[in-house]
Amino acid sequence: MEPVIFKISGSLTDSPVQMEAITSMIVEKREHGGFPMIVHGGGKQINELSKKLGVEVIQHEGRRVTDHPTLEILSYTIGGSINRGIVAKLRSVNIPAVGLTGVDGFMTTASRRPPIEIQKHLIDFGLVGEISEIDPTLIEILLKNAFVPVIGCLTWSKNEGILNINADTFSNKLAHAVGATEMIMFMDVDAVLDSDKHPISELTYDEFLRGKKEGWIRDGMIPKLDTGFDSLKNGVPIVRIGSPQGFLSGISTQLIGEA
Template identity: 30%
Template sequence: MLRTDPSVAIRALRSAAPYIRMYKGKVFVIKASGGVFADLASTRTLIEQVAILHQVGIRVVLVHGGGPQLTQIQESLGIKPQIVAGRRVTDEKSIEVTSMVLNGLVNTQILGICREFDIAAVGVSGVDAGLVRAHKRPPVNVEGTTVDYGFVGDIDLIDAKVLQQLLDDGLMPVVSPVSADDSGQLLNINADTVAAAIGGALKAEKLMLCTGAPGIMEALDDPRSIISYTDLQGLKRLKDQGSLKDGMLPKAKAIEDAIRGGVRRVHVMSYKSPDSILAEVFTNEGTGTLVVENISALSAAEQHE
């Protein structure tokens, strides 16, 4: 039997070692959109990458969405989904289904895969221990039209004590974005928004947004126009020129809120790209888009000079 050449694995370990030293003990908030959990293979691929970060000493908080699953269940119950400016309208029937799908189906599915990869994970929602305190969003003006989003929440406060305690105990929180107001009324909150607010509350080193898009693109329909890195000023320019549409609009708002809240770096990458999370963490090039407060904060290596 021929012995395999170990040099490739050794080189990979050596190149990863500086990043492991840099990030060990730091908090990463990873938000995965519901699309990644549509099939078992993509779910396993994502959780395997998360497991590697967890096992090298990075303190990971995983926040999940569940849009496709929620749409499927709504339609099966005769409820027509309505999305305005990338955000879901949630009526009285829909908030019940939202809680069932996010807190139940998706969260539990993720915890099951975490067990396969030997991650000690604990499922929580925004309701648990007052983690996400919110109020019902009043009707808002969207492009000249008044929109009532229904039982959708705007965040007042993140009380991250429960997450901090779990992290200190070596556990990985898996967070559903469903929350409630002070009277106990359940509220649906955009998962990107929740992830950004949690990242700020924990002063996370990184917020990583895993989505179906390869990153932030200059031209909406051209994956080759992916932007490797930008800052808040560049993000505003993209929005003003119309490069950010639909689901990317709440993401852009979440990115800005996260950075202004104290998160040092935000990454946007595709869960469809092999090992995209690991590439973003353990290489300077990555696969998606890196957003910082000001490009001057990036090293020459990060700017790929």
């Protein structure tokens, strides 16, 4: 079995064109003997619903601070409307998808993340988990029976209950647990861009560090690439990042690990 993880940001699930491209890629993987699964967040929808409900959105370097009202919004979106929408889209092309979160089937166990230092400031991200254990049993049962798991990024802590978890981090942990042969990280742009705004087909770890230092890799791209390179270090052979439409056009960035 060759599991392939598709990580989808919430903004893409709002785009019929991008979802059509993602669906096409999943169909192709299945036709060629792959075992695709989806991990999704919900950044755009979470922010929109937060604004409607008057809940402040706070982020540091692309990562969300989660208080109790925000966690409730996450349950409505990641655990509800977004997940259902992806499952429905896959069903429309006769793909048997199953919607889940990391809370289901003892899939994940986590503890609340302690405050961390960012730019010399100690930041408490609130109700956000650090996964300590993944039990892939449920995922493996679904994959072996030709289902496509669609997993929303919520996790479980014995002391805190449901917690938020960054979708890129969750994808990394899950890839290691199921022995994924490839991780495809979807985003809004076609590829990582260099200092002249040109797409980069391959990005080494040293180039990533240089890009951060020089400022042409910044904001939410930093945690995405951190996670991607961590996945390479943890044994995922292929990690690629780009937009769904870009992938279909042959444009994306493949990450190259340390020599």
